[in-house]
Amino acid sequence: MNDRPKSVACGACLVVVPDGASDLTRALTHAGFAVTTALAERDALEALERSSFEAVYVAQSLGGPALARVVAASGQRLGDAPVVVLGSAGTVQEAVDAMQLGAGDYLAPPHDPEAAVRRLARILERCAPPSTVPFAPSLLGVVGSSPAMRRLYASIEKISRYKSNVLLLGESGTGKEIIARALHERGPRRQHLFVPVNCATLGRDILENELFGHERGAFTGANERKKGLFELADGGTFLLDEIAEMDLSTQAKLLRVLERSEFRRVGGTAKVKVDLSIVAATNRNLEEAIAAGRFREDLYYRLKVVTLVVPPLRERREDIPALVEAFVADFNRRTGGRIAGVEPAALEALVQRDWPGNVRELRNAVEGACVLAMGDTVKLEDLGEPDARGAPPLPALPRAPARAAPLPEPTPIGGHISIPIGCSLAEAERRIILANLAHYGTRARAARALGVGLRTLYTKLAAWSRDGEDAESA
Structure with missing residues (x-):
């Protein structure tokens, strides 16, 4: 009963989704996978008995017990083949629950089929030694061939060979999380999880509970032990985005993790050992924060083993055409749009703007122009004139009928x-x-x-x- 199935489909993938996930199935088929679909737990278990698969997608909407049994059966029958849970709520707790069941990855909704396939390709690539895999920025979601970006790629190639902590600096909107993910995907920890957490979006108590977990009875409502994200990411890479916004008390606890590779859950006394690489990202000047007493100097030097600076968009204008092309393609893929491209005058206007919000602002401007375009090409008038900050303006105020x-x-x-x-x-x-x-x-x-x-x-x-x-x- 527990022997590995003898029938092995090359490039086979099992998709277990109640509604059939036709978009995901088409994207996987287009990428070269032989796809088997299952609408319910029984169908999935029968498919796992008959054949082997390189990967399994299973929907959270299948239901807790059924989801747990499919994930467990996949692990027993397929060994190290990745199991990806397609989330329904997109909450941190749902992702944690999926990891605790034994899933190898979790995708929050909405599920972009093309992005899901690219992510699976990265997971499957982890099986190869780092030195044998050529660096492909486009595969990792990084766009640009300017001298500044080529220098950044070279630094990623060097740094990613080691299990080092990295301090990632750059203005807001430059794509620091994408660079952090590229470091993980290229490095020796890529067989384990990459876990990003934004320190600015959570209060101190919630952040500590998410990072360290808690013991049963630690506070009102803590009815059972909960593993924290540090513990779940053991062996992998942890991105602490907006690290400058972390409370001083939490900074002290993070320092202990960096110095001793251990921590205690909230309300607990037992030490939990972890092996992690920390990537800390910020758009703030940490030395000024240290001088103002808002950031610990000892933590700063623990994080600053290696420092990478992501260049702002105004310093790599030659990358803007490639970024615009990628954003238009993404807009068409997500919305069913039919935008063929951007006319030369409009593209030149985009290249000339300063973009204080960097790549994020450019992406929003391109998407807005695609929405407002009257034809299949984005024209100069779809962009309007930039305001004083260099950003696209508000459209002319429309009149009511x-x-x-x-x-x-x-x-x-x-x-x-x-x-x-x-x-x-x-x-x-x-x-x-x-x-x-x-x-x-x-x-x-x-x-x-x-x-x-x-x-x-x-x-x-x-x-x-x-x-x-x-x-x-x-």
Whole structure:
């Protein structure tokens, strides 16, 4: 019963998803895998009995007990073949639960089929010795061939051979997490987990609980022992993003992990041993933070074994065309868009801007232009003129369809706006959104304040622009 199946399909992959995951199946087939699909636990277990697979995808939506049995059976039958859990909630706890079941990787929703295949390719690549695998920046999600990026690639190639701690410096939006992941994928720890945590998004108590775990009874609601992310990532690489935002008390506990490779769970006394490489990333000047008493000097030197600086986009403008091409392709893949490219004048305008928000800002600008493009090519007018910071401007304020006598525009009053009686719900929404755009200055900040996605905001603006044109022509 426990013998390895004799029938082995070359490049075979098992996908266990209740809805069939047709997009993922097509992407895997296109990549050269022979795909077997299973809609339920019984089908999956029968497939594992009949054949062997190079990888298994299993959906969290299968249900806790069924998920656990499929992951366990995959481990028993396939040995080291990776098992990837397709998450449903995208929470840290869900990812931790998947790792505790024995999964080799976890993908948070939404599940981009192409990204899932690229990630699987990286996992399968880990079986080869580092020296035999050529460095392929595009495979690792890094784009650019400028001298600054070539120097960075050379540094990654050298540093990744060792299990060293790395301090990763760079402005916000330069892609520090992508570089950290490239260091992991190229290094001797690539057979283990890469775990990123953003220190700025969690309070001290929550961050410590996530990093170190807790013992049963450590606090109200701690009904059972929970392993922390450090423990789950044992043997792998840990990215502490925005390290400058970490509380001093947590910094002291992190220093113990770096010095002694051990820690105690919250509420516990037993020492937990771990073997980790730490990549710490920040856009702050840590020496200034040390002088201000906000960062420990001893921790700084423990992290600064090797320092890498990710160049800002304005110092590698020659990479912008390749980045734009990659972002347009990604937009088409995610949204079903049919944007063929960017006209030369628009591309030149993008190259000339300073992009204080770096690659992240460029990506948002390209996506916004793709949404607003009237044809299959992004034109200069789709970008608009940059504002004082070099960022794309707000679009011209669209007018409401001329179906009735115009209502007076909302009047800002100390951070508020007044909406007149008789204003329709749709018109009130339009006025609130435009007022937030005017107040916050960028689409991204306005979208965050309104609690909507950036794509939703772009779609509404584009729809209002079309309505205004229709009204004019009527």
